[in-house]
Amino acid sequence: MTIKRYGAEGGEGTGGQHLPxxxxxxxxxxLKVSGQTPMRDGEVVEGSIVEQSKLAIENCLNIMDEAGYGLEHVVHVSVVLTDARYFQSFNKVFQQVFGDHPPARICMVADLVIDCKVEVDVTCFKSPLSD
Known part of the structure; x- marks a missing residue:
């Protein structure tokens, strides 16, 4: 079995910090997508929980697309919210994105290391024989 790494050189986080x-x-x-926050060009995009949720999920989808995976391949999503009151709003965004392909999910409340409201990671599976 081979392992392929996407972006192994690391990205850029807030303040130009190298992400290792x-x-x-x-x-x-x-396919295991690292936790994505509402960042664009290395900086957190300010906004409501809805706006930040859409961008965090969009960042996951972009990475999935780069690797050749689609929504139909998502088997599990992990979500971290910084406030339990964001739960219903996040669910609305989640439903809009995954409505036709609902994956398993965990949603938890915790502090995040950067100033954002949400972080999302995705686990996908696509049979190697289906290509």
Missing amino acids: FSRAVEAGGW
């Missing part, structure tokens, strides 16, 4: 991890790793039909 891959955007995603693929092995044996599985």
